[in-house]
Amino acid sequence: MSTxxxxxxxxxxxxxxxxxxxxxxxxxxxxxxxxxxxMYFDYLDIRVAEKRLNDNEPTISLEELRKELGL
Known part of the structure; x- marks a missing residue:
């Protein structure tokens, strides 16, 4: 890892x-x-994920994702 x-x-x-x-x-x-x-960046990742969840961003189901990816 570089510093x-x-x-x-x-x-x-x-x-x-x-x-x-x-x-x-x-x-x-x-x-x-x-x-x-x-450790703080891990905490921030959670905050960002919660913000995105609360922003009501459109989501897709696992089945839709598989179909989109051709799986």
Whole structure:
């Protein structure tokens, strides 16, 4: 996996939390942040799916999908 260097601004309290967990778990801060973002993106995926469901987007049945795909 390739990596990218970012400069970000965080509240001091968040930085303190990151430092605390990195020290406690003996992990790099970048690993803590990356893991936290991965988990948050999973949460956002759920929110997007719920939004799309609530937006009443047209849906098709499994049978219609199979027919459309020729299965």
């Amino acid at each position: 990218v260097r970012l400069n970000i601004t965080l509240p001091a309290s968040v930085n303190e939390d990151i430092n605390h967990y990195a020290k406690e778990l003996n992990e790099k801060k970048s690993h803590i942040i990356s893991s936290a973002l991965d």
